[in-house]
Amino acid sequence: MHIIVVGLNYRTAPVEVRERFAIADEELPEALRQLKDTKSVLEGTIVATCNRTEIYVVLDRLHMCGHFIRGFMEQWFGISRQEFTQHLYIYEDEQAIDHLFRVTCGLDSMVLGETQILGQVKRSFQLAQENKATGTWFNMLFKQAVTLGKRAHAETMIGESAVSVSYAAVELGKRIFGAFHNKVIMILGAGKMSELTVKHLYANGAAEVIVANRTLGRAQELANKFNGTPCTMDEAVQRLHEVDILISSTGAQGYVLDPGIIRESMKQRKSRPLFMIDIAVPRDLDPAIGEISNVFLYDIDDLEGIVESNMAMRRAEAIKIERMIREEMEVFQQWLKTLGVRPVIRALQERGARIHEETLESLFNKLPELDERQRKVISRLTKSIVNQMNHEPINRVKEMAAEKNGAETVELFTRLFALEEQTQSLTESTSVSKPASERTSMPSHSPVAEGNMASFAPAIL
Amino acid sequence: MTLFNLLYDIIIYLYALSLLFYFSDCIRRNPRAKRTGTGFLVLVFIIQLASITIRTVEEKTLPLFSTYDFFFFLTFILILISFFIERVLKTDYAVLLLNVIGFCAMVQNRLHSPGEGALPSGWDTVHGLLILHVALANLSFAFYTVAAVFAAMYLFLHRKLKQKKWDNTVRRLPSLESMERYTYTSMLIGTPLLIVSLIVALMSIFAEGRYVLLLDLKVVFTLLALCVYIAYFATRHMRNYSAVVMARWAIAGYVVFILNFVANTWSAFHQWVGV
Numbered sequence A: 001m002h003i004i005v006v007g008l009n010y011r012t013a014p015v016e017v018r019e020r021f022a023i024a025d026e027e028l029p030e031a032l033r034q035l036k037d038t039k040s041v042l043e044g045t046i047v048a049t050c051n052r053t054e055i056y057v058v059l060d061r062l063h064m065c066g067h068f069i070r071g072f073m074e075q076w077f078g079i080s081r082q083e084f085t086q087h088l089y090i091y092e093d094e095q096a097i098d099h100l101f102r103v104t105c106g107l108d109s110m111v112l113g114e115t116q117i118l119g120q121v122k123r124s125f126q127l128a129q130e131n132k133a134t135g136t137w138f139n140m141l142f143k144q145a146v147t148l149g150k151r152a153h154a155e156t157m158i159g160e161s162a163v164s165v166s167y168a169a170v171e172l173g174k175r176i177f178g179a180f181h182n183k184v185i186m187i188l189g190a191g192k193m194s195e196l197t198v199k200h201l202y203a204n205g206a207a208e209v210i211v212a213n214r215t216l217g218r219a220q221e222l223a224n225k226f227n228g229t230p231c232t233m234d235e236a237v238q239r240l241h242e243v244d245i246l247i248s249s250t251g252a253q254g255y256v257l258d259p260g261i262i263r264e265s266m267k268q269r270k271s272r273p274l275f276m277i278d279i280a281v282p283r284d285l286d287p288a289i290g291e292i293s294n295v296f297l298y299d300i301d302d303l304e305g306i307v308e309s310n311m312a313m314r315r316a317e318a319i320k321i322e323r324m325i326r327e328e329m330e331v332f333q334q335w336l337k338t339l340g341v342r343p344v345i346r347a348l349q350e351r352g353a354r355i356h357e358e359t360l361e362s363l364f365n366k367l368p369e370l371d372e373r374q375r376k377v378i379s380r381l382t383k384s385i386v387n388q389m390n391h392e393p394i395n396r397v398k399e400m401a402a403e404k405n406g407a408e409t410v411e412l413f414t415r416l417f418a419l420e421e422q423t424q425s426l427t428e429s430t431s432v433s434k435p436a437s438e439r440t441s442m443p444s445h446s447p448v449a450e451g452n453m454a455s456f457a458p459a460i461l
Numbered sequence B: 001m002t003l004f005n006l007l008y009d010i011i012i013y014l015y016a017l018s019l020l021f022y023f024s025d026c027i028r029r030n031p032r033a034k035r036t037g038t039g040f041l042v043l044v045f046i047i048q049l050a051s052i053t054i055r056t057v058e059e060k061t062l063p064l065f066s067t068y069d070f071f072f073f074l075t076f077i078l079i080l081i082s083f084f085i086e087r088v089l090k091t092d093y094a095v096l097l098l099n100v101i102g103f104c105a106m107v108q109n110r111l112h113s114p115g116e117g118a119l120p121s122g123w124d125t126v127h128g129l130l131i132l133h134v135a136l137a138n139l140s141f142a143f144y145t146v147a148a149v150f151a152a153m154y155l156f157l158h159r160k161l162k163q164k165k166w167d168n169t170v171r172r173l174p175s176l177e178s179m180e181r182y183t184y185t186s187m188l189i190g191t192p193l194l195i196v197s198l199i200v201a202l203m204s205i206f207a208e209g210r211y212v213l214l215l216d217l218k219v220v221f222t223l224l225a226l227c228v229y230i231a232y233f234a235t236r237h238m239r240n241y242s243a244v245v246m247a248r249w250a251i252a253g254y255v256v257f258i259l260n261f262v263a264n265t266w267s268a269f270h271q272w273v274g275v
Helices: A015-021 A025-037 A065-077 A081-087 A093-105 A116-130 A136-155 A165-177 A192-203 A216-225 A233-238 A259-269 A287-291 A300-339 A342-366 A372-401 A406-416 A420-430 A447-453 B002-027 B031-059 B067-089 B092-112 B121-162 B168-172 B176-208 B211-215 B217-238 B243-266
Strands: A002-009 A041-048 A052-059 A089-092 A184-188 A208-212 A229-231 A245-248 A274-278 A295-299
Touching: A002 A015, A002 A065, A002 A093, A015 A052, A015 A065, A015 A081, A025 A041, A025 A065, A025 A116, A041 A065, A041 A116, A041 A136, A052 A065, A052 A093, A052 A136, A065 A081, A089 A093, A093 A116, A093 A136, A093 A300, A116 A136, A136 A300, A136 B031, A165 A192, A165 A245, A165 A274, A165 A295, A165 A300, A165 B121, A165 B176, A184 A192, A184 A233, A192 A216, A192 A245, A208 A216, A208 A233, A216 A229, A259 A274, A259 A287, A287 A295, A295 A300, A300 A372, A342 A372, A342 A406, A342 A420, A372 A406, A406 A420, B002 B031, B002 B092, B031 B067, B067 B092, B067 B121, B092 B121, B092 B168, B121 B168, B121 B176, B121 B243, B176 B211, B176 B217, B176 B243, B211 B217, B217 B243
Parallel strands: A184 A208, A184 A245, A208 A229, A245 A274, A274 A295
Antiparallel strands: A002 A052, A002 A089, A041 A052
């Protein structure tokens, strides 16, 4: 069997293409059902976000798989394959697993290390699971991917710092004030950038917003968005001492505030610090203001410097996550190798249980004088003998199945214990339900074949 | 004492290991190292607790009367406070700094302090008061240590933000406002403890009529430290100075407290005890 991902994302397709491949949450169950009915597909999950649409499938063969999945996309989205093939990427087996792990950790996102995608993948998997589109492989793989994503964010700092100028201002503010709950913000000049910054601060709990502008109408308009109060520039200077955070973006040619004005207002502020953000070019705030005690002045270059430093930190953390991904890939490969041995183990355990049951029945028939308590004691002790006898062989075969010639070991084990029949029936009863007609390429299941299935075959597309 | 010496050495090795792991987490975030560091610190705490309990049962009094015991108990309290800081305030750097101070206290104890404490003959009559005096002084010193750590961290972050130097350390430190609050709260707890401790000591002096002890260098330094802390509260209340100045006051008070320990050498009656 093979794991394949077919998809398009913000790197391979422009938004006008991506938007045609959007799938609403309520449509996903039907899409999953249709995907599951696609030839060769045994398990499937669809991850659809604004930046990517990806179809993850477990296939019984690689031959023609691209054709089948493209066929599904053509049918579901109603777009001819000529229009989208050039935007598609297809990853197989190890590459597909690596891709999924990178996606959940946020390494494949537009903003490196963002956390939203983790929730989206988790939701997609849950939906697929609810709609019975996943089986043994994806239940393991997606759970592992989600756990890895959580671990990557918990054990590294990849998602912790701001990567936009407006968020950098919020982050700086948090280093000074901790929280903004009782803080007053003043905006000088009602520009777009200052509006975005104050929006983030307001969303983080700022208590009051004062908007100062040369035209009072525009100040009023912006103030209304944040339940704030408008004022003129002259009034703003008078009210400076009330303010904890000042964002300036006026577009004036000279400095709007000089150190003298700030020094005066600081006298009234006593020990409270003042955080000033100058995002105007040319600058509104005299750089000498930054030298005043308890005043923290940052201009646009300073904020961009913070963003750059944060990005560098995220890139460094991404290297750590790449290492985690490699470890998890190993874990998954190991799991795959032991997958074929499970029906054999179960068959052995079931046989042991059956022999135990039959022997007890015979014993109790021969010794009818035994009371209930004695029967229970005998049953418990004999069961323990069976379990102990099975314990070591089971452990050994698990270990050996993960070794290089695992499939042969499993075959030998099966023959040694004469478990062929039981294993065959167990494999058939637990295999993914799929109409027999659609599994034409699969050979009949023998334990060895099952063992082989649990490793990737060379890709033939 | 052989058992306790052995326990002490084990504590120092475990403490050192714990600090190494905390340090590695502070250099570059590593939750696994932090967890291991916490594990070792918990072990140190358990051994200390066992050691204090055994001695309390054996000696039928809290072991606090030698410099050795005083620092041992101080480290125990610092570790306890650092657990609180780690769990509630989630400030890794403060935990590291507090434990560096605790570790230094333990090591200097091992190298320089006599292992056994002897109760001074003059204090027999007021034994209960002495325990109270030393225990409260110990607790107040622990809280002043916490205040000094947060004050130092405040000054560090303030400097970084003023110089616009943005790095991992800045990202992981608490906000200036929080650190100022933690400093204040620690001092708010430490100062009443110190005042009560001194009142108890004065009561003992007056009870025994040894008024000349009031001029002892140790007493003078303690009162000086108390004055610095009271000045801190007065200045903060008036809001005339920035938090930077207040942080410097907090550190100055702590420095006087450290000098206070040095003054033990010249003290007429504090040579047997750490306070």
